[in-house]
Amino acid sequence: MHSTPQNHAHPLGFLIAFGTGGLLALMVQFNGALAQYGNSLFSSWTAHATGTVAALLFLLVLPRRPKPFEPRPPAPLWAYLGGVSGAATVMLSSMAVNSPAGLPGTLALGLAGQLLFGLIADGWGLFGLPRRRISLRDFAALALVLAGSLLILLAGNLA
Amino acid sequence: MSPFILIACAAGLFVGLSRQLNGRLSLSTSPLIASFWNHLVGFAALTVLGLVVGDLWPASAADAPWYAYIGGPIGVVFVALSSWLVARIGAVNTALLIIGGQMVCGLAIDLLQSGKLSLWLSSLGVVLIMAGMLVAQRRPRG
Known part of the structure; x- marks a missing residue:
């Protein structure tokens, strides 16, 4: 069977992915606690606001990685719409x-x-x-x- | 088919779509920058939705304890890691492992909080998930 480089992922990657799921469980727990003081829209809206601030802080504090030798092609505009899809998820799952x-x-x-x-x-x-x-x-x-x-x-x- | 089934399924599809888009953005920028845009753009979209629907700032919001607000920063790390993963191990593997990790850790949280669990079924569930992870990460021979 053909295997692309993605099939040779290091086992460490799989552990990281599993831990990422653990982070999600924690996040759901805290956002659920917040939703009890309002509703799911308020909870998600607030989490996106605190998340934006936290991401900015992380970007300021963490060391930047060196620029690659060849400049990478810019992302298409639609790649910036992941957040819209995430927001739609919030709405759909609270409906469900x-x-x-x-x-x-x-x-x-x-x-x-x-x-x-x-x-x-x-x-x-x-x-x-x-x-x-x-x-x-x-x-x-x-x-x-x-x-x-x-x-x-x-x-x-x-x- | 009941529309609710479609809606619940669509919610999952949008989770995958979001991860894929952020993964693509992270290739041109970095996982953390992709996570930043995900949160900023999501915030803008939810603000518009909140202004239309109303009730964006419920009266009891101020009573929430401080820890209820750390879901957002955790989400930043979560989105950054998922963007990094999806571009490297693929969408199926990323989804599988995140679901497995979420289920097992969610179970641990439930156990710590209430201690009420059907232990037999959940232990069997954990074993199946671990077996699935082993199958997924075994390298192909040759």
């Missing part, structure tokens, strides 16, 4: 949570949506990122993680 889907249903369907997008994006190399051949191994990993996540969501719902 308050629907018959409920919180576990929203989370489970959200996972399915993310993985579906990932398969399409990797398969076609969408939005300027490298195309990545989807292997049987990817599907096996996907099935295991999805099954495990559904069990955890179910367990939370039963308790």
